[in-house]
Amino acid sequence: MREIEMQSINTIRMLSVDQIEKANSGHPGICMGAAPMAYTLFNKHININPENSKWFNRDRFILSAGHGSALLYSMLHLCGFDVTIEDLKEFRQLNSRTPGHPEVGHTHGVEATSGPLGQGIAQAVGMAMAEKHLAAKYNKDELNIIDHYTYAIVGDGDLMEGVANEAISLAGHLGLGKLIVLYDSNDICLDGKLSTSFSDNIIDRVKAMNWHTIKVGDGDTNVEAISAAIEEAKKATDKPTLIEIKTTIGYGAPNKGGTNGVHGAPLGANEYLEAKTKLNWNYEPFTVPTEVKENFVNGVIARGKKKEAQWNELVNKYREKYPEFYDSLIAAINGELNINFEEVLPKYEKNESISTRNASGFTMNAIAKAYDGLFGGSADLAHSNMTYLKEQGDFRKESPEGKNIWFGVREFGMSSAGNGIMLHGGLRSFVSTFFVFSDYLKPAIRMSAIEKQPLIYVLTHDSIAVGEDGPTHEPIEQLAGLRAIPNVNVIRPADAHETNAAWQVALEDKETPSVLVLTRQNINVNAEFNCVDNVRKGAYIISEASQNPVAQIVATGSEVDLGIKAQKELENQGIFVDVVSMPCFRLFDMQDEVYKNSVLKTGIKKLGIEMASSFGWSKYVDDVLCIDTFGASGNGNEVMNLFGFNKETVVNKVKELI
Structure with a gap:
């Protein structure tokens, strides 16, 4: 490792620890242990431009282990995002721009809200799905205008979670070759040694789920090996890659390093001073040496500007050669619907009898013919939820241009991936299952609401009218529970016309997820066709x-x-x-x-x-x-x-x- 690299990594470590010590709250272990992989990823590989953080073809990064937020904020500051030293000093303080866990839309450069373990990697899967679909839809000949990677850093806790397992399984099945996950493997969890509660062979497990795997034995000092692993991962175009990187939690803390004592509490004054000595860090708190700043300016910042400039040239050629596709892409990036709902939506006769799930299916298919950005699916219930988009193709490894996602029985993973699709941009996504199984995905609905992502949840079989399946399949408490979540529109339409309106309200909303609660049984049409203002x-x-x-x-x-x-x-x-x-x-x-x-x-x-x-x-x-x-x-x-x-x-x- 070159001296400037070691100094840069120690800057990341100490900037992160300084935040935590000042706040007297946080998780220094991952910040110190994962600093080398974060440095290597950002300064050598990731393509982002802090001067245009919404550049559409940027690489996406999610810190799934969101408790390491101080690490992310340090990286964002060093990479030139609008995260100042003063922001770092306000870590975890009320009204600061550096909250305890990363929040998208709150801190410049943060791509996803994370912290509830497992949801970050699942959202990364959704982002990679969006990239794969949009690339298949828009790339022409040599003009690959959608062509980026999705990266995530995960910890042991992430990989214990069921939602992570669902998402990993789905990603492998879909062959998401541009998804690269760095696993901070430090053998410690909050309560103690990892071996007391977890003995999975992660490499074997994800390999069995159709992932490419790499192991780096020394993640504390060998940045060359980490960088080589990322380069190898980029070459595995037909599979997602997990890189297990062995690290020491709290690297540099002489007494608490390598123990759970450094996981979720500040180092404390004495350990902090001893860590500075061990890392040969002779600077005041919140110091970024000039040569370190220059290292980032010449690395990630310069590369990002160059990559975006090259992309803009590519887009200009694309606009000249494929003007209709260009216009479609720009509309997608801007979130434009361009739907004349009054012309598109189906009309029904008064007292016509139809279930709202069937009506929803007709509505969705009518919208899909008028709007090209609908992209979603069901947890193995598409033909019960009536969410299959006819003549729109299936999103598969071999046909990524398809719009119907076969999520399988992975409700939580499905919904978290849906959040990732929405965060990526360029699409309007929906997910679906039986209403009673909203319990399996409720944390993802909560995340949609926190992230202000208008993901649409189509939840059918909404009451005891389900009948024969009995209490396990008959929702009772679900309506009250979902209505209690802030920033969620739980819409239970009375008939087919209100179902039309519910879809229009859901699609037009920019920052609130919608839960459409629909019947299996037929009900009479009583509402007027144009009842959308009433439903609003x-x-x-x-x-x-x-x-x-x-x-x-x-x-x-x-x-x-x-x-x-x-x-x-x-x-x-x-x-x-x-x-x-x-x-x-x-x-x-x-x-x-x-x-x-x-x-x-x-x-x-x-x-x-x-x-x-x-x-x-x-x-x-x-x-x-x-x-x-x-x-x-x-x-x-x-x-x-x-x-x-x-x-x-x-x-x-x-x-x-x-």
């Missing part, structure tokens, strides 16, 4: 009383039609009620008081009906017909009757209420 507001009166109402029935999804049936029976008995369709609690809560009071009228009683938990309904209604137990196995109609979801029960509940 979260709730509206779908069926007004013919005289002044004495009560209101407030419902979501399939229960809206039930409410309208009860409304007619009540009117026959001289009792007049409104029926309110409330597809999205969150969107309704965002409206002003005037609108909310025009929908949920003051001074009259309100009954909420929903085949799910009653949790969350009390702020809107006076009484509920809901389900606060698990469901039952049997014919769907019989199960619904068992729980009181029939016209007679609703009529009686209204009578009792008034």
